[in-house]
Amino acid sequence: MQIALVGLNHNTAPVEIREKLSLKEDELQKEYSLLLSTERIYEALIISTCNRVEYYIITDDFLCNVEAIINRLSERSNMELSELKNYIYVYCGTEALKHLFKVACGLDSLVLGEPQILGQVKESFNQAKLYGKYGTYLKQLEQFTLKTAKKVRTHTAISENPVSVSYAAVELAKKIFGDLKNNTALIIGAGEMCELAAKHLQTSNIKKIYVTNRTFERAVTLAKEVKGEPIPFDSFIDKLPKIDIVISSTGAPNYIVTYQQMKAIMKKRKYSPMFFIDIAVPRDIDPDISNLDNIYVYDIDDLKDVVEANKREREKEAQKALKFIEYYVGEFNKWLESLKIVPTIKLIRQNYEKIKDAELEKFFTKNKIEDDLLKKQIDYLLTSYMNKVLHNPLTVLKNKSIEKEKYTISEAAQILFNIKE
Numbered sequence: 001m002q003i004a005l006v007g008l009n010h011n012t013a014p015v016e017i018r019e020k021l022s023l024k025e026d027e028l029q030k031e032y033s034l035l036l037s038t039e040r041i042y043e044a045l046i047i048s049t050c051n052r053v054e055y056y057i058i059t060d061d062f063l064c065n066v067e068a069i070i071n072r073l074s075e076r077s078n079m080e081l082s083e084l085k086n087y088i089y090v091y092c093g094t095e096a097l098k099h100l101f102k103v104a105c106g107l108d109s110l111v112l113g114e115p116q117i118l119g120q121v122k123e124s125f126n127q128a129k130l131y132g133k134y135g136t137y138l139k140q141l142e143q144f145t146l147k148t149a150k151k152v153r154t155h156t157a158i159s160e161n162p163v164s165v166s167y168a169a170v171e172l173a174k175k176i177f178g179d180l181k182n183n184t185a186l187i188i189g190a191g192e193m194c195e196l197a198a199k200h201l202q203t204s205n206i207k208k209i210y211v212t213n214r215t216f217e218r219a220v221t222l223a224k225e226v227k228g229e230p231i232p233f234d235s236f237i238d239k240l241p242k243i244d245i246v247i248s249s250t251g252a253p254n255y256i257v258t259y260q261q262m263k264a265i266m267k268k269r270k271y272s273p274m275f276f277i278d279i280a281v282p283r284d285i286d287p288d289i290s291n292l293d294n295i296y297v298y299d300i301d302d303l304k305d306v307v308e309a310n311k312r313e314r315e316k317e318a319q320k321a322l323k324f325i326e327y328y329v330g331e332f333n334k335w336l337e338s339l340k341i342v343p344t345i346k347l348i349r350q351n352y353e354k355i356k357d358a359e360l361e362k363f364f365t366k367n368k369i370e371d372d373l374l375k376k377q378i379d380y381l382l383t384s385y386m387n388k389v390l391h392n393p394l395t396v397l398k399n400k401s402i403e404k405e406k407y408t409i410s411e412a413a414q415i416l417f418n419i420k421e
Helices: 015-021 025-036 062-077 094-105 116-131 136-155 165-177 192-203 216-225 233-242 259-268 287-291 300-366 372-400 409-416
Strands: 002-009 041-048 052-059 089-092 184-188 208-212 245-248 274-278 295-299
Touching: 002 015, 002 062, 002 094, 015 052, 015 062, 025 041, 025 062, 025 116, 041 116, 041 136, 052 062, 052 094, 062 089, 089 094, 094 116, 094 136, 094 300, 116 136, 136 300, 165 192, 165 245, 165 274, 165 295, 165 300, 184 192, 184 233, 192 208, 192 216, 192 245, 208 216, 208 233, 233 259, 259 287, 287 295, 295 300, 300 372, 372 409
Parallel strands: 184 208, 184 245, 245 274, 274 295
Antiparallel strands: 002 052, 002 089, 041 052
8 A cells, every 4th residue: 555646736737727627625525436436546635725736545556546547637627648747746655745744834835834735734634534535544644744744833934934025014014013903004005915915914913904096996895805994095195194004016107105295294193103115116105205214114125135035044944844754754654564564463363362262162161151241251351361461462563563673583572472581
């Protein structure tokens, strides 16, 4: 039995290809049913997110079943096999394990170290329990996957140091104001970067978020998403005396906040600190306002420098994470290797059970014992004795089955039965 993986992700396939193969929740039951009806696929796990679609299978026929999955992906996407194979990757055994652990730890994500993927992996395991066959192998695989991810999260800084411009903007604001619970923010614009920044501010428990945009309806929509308040674009300047943080990204050809405006506003604010993040190109905020006391202005280039530096830090942490992944891959393989002794252990126990049952029957007949309660008591006594006798040798067999050391028959007997001369 081994694990095999067929998948594609943001590194190997563009979004238009990933879209063809992504699975919605209501499609999973059918997909698991088809997958597990394939001969010699015993358990399966499907991970489907916006950035990846991956099929993990537990099989003893790697070649045939990998081909079966590729054919299934071809059928679902209406793509020729020759074209599909340009976008997919196939891993088996240790490499498949390593890939899954890297995915759960965020090492294979579009944004290195992002934490959301772990929740998606957990949900995928839950879906496998619900729609598929969640047996011994997947149960152990889930435990090792989550254990590895937890170790990486707690012993490396892989998720620290923001690596998106919007997130970096909010983190910079925190460095100036500390806790944002008493601060207010204004988002100027409703594009993707402004939306992300607004959501980061919301999760930072900021006191109030205002949103403005030339198209007021878009401001209303974004404000609703972040539990903020929309304000008309032509009156946002009037709101600035009450604003601590401004994040702006519009398509305006000229500055929308000027030096003269801020000079007057800072007097009204009594020069309490104010923070501007200008992520527009061309710039929205007049850079000269940074000459005013207690105004901090950052533009897109400043943030890019922060992001690049942070990426390098995360890459260093990723190298630490890989060591944990290698360790747990090794531990999982040891567990897998130990399974080979399980049939032997079962045969030993079955053999002792037969001997016990035969001896009991002989004893009951010879001594003319017919009382059921007495029979149960004697059976319990003999079973308890048998379990104690077998406990050490069976435990040793399981724990030492993967060792490569050689023992003499005498040494093996002493180890199995815990005998010391």
